[in-house]
Amino acid sequence: MDIVFKNYRKRGIDMSLFRVAIHYGINSNGFLSYDTEAKTVSVELPEQEWADKVLAYLNDEHAIEHATGLDTYERLNVKPLESLDNFKLALTRMWEAIDVQVDWSRPA
Numbered sequence: 001m002d003i004v005f006k007n008y009r010k011r012g013i014d015m016s017l018f019r020v021a022i023h024y025g026i027n028s029n030g031f032l033s034y035d036t037e038a039k040t041v042s043v044e045l046p047e048q049e050w051a052d053k054v055l056a057y058l059n060d061e062h063a064i065e066h067a068t069g070l071d072t073y074e075r076l077n078v079k080p081l082e083s084l085d086n087f088k089l090a091l092t093r094m095w096e097a098i099d100v101q102v103d104w105s106r107p108a
Contacts, residue, residue: 018084019108020091024050024100031108032058032091039081053098057090064093 016036022045023029030045032054041058043051058080065073066089080090095101 018087021103021106021108022054022094022100023103029103029106033108034081034084034087036084039083041081041087050100054094054100057094057098057100058087062090062093062097064089 018034018036019031021029021031022043024045028046028050030043030051033042033044035041041055043054045051045054061077061079064076064078066076068074076089078086078090080087091102
């Protein structure tokens with residue numbers, strides 16, 4: 001899995017970024033960058049309309065059925081930007097919600 005998690009210094013400030021590739025349509029590729037310290041996300045996509053859809057999805061709260069066992073689930077109310085775990089969980093449902101797919105195996 002080529003998920004990039006970087007720690008680096010920018011202008012004297014420690015930053016931690018989680019980056020993952022995304023796409024929509026046939027060949028419209030981009031990526032997401034989630035800053036784990038500032039709890040913000042940036043979206044790079046060819047069309048602003050699709051970037052706005054992703055930002056709106058990631059800024060909303062979602063009720064997600066999360067598997068806790070083979071056939072048991074718990075309903076979680078998830079705010080994607082609240083934590084890295086919430087962010088990753090919301091990404092697993094993004095394709096179904098707004099037709100933007102996460103490319104977990106493609107470098108960002």
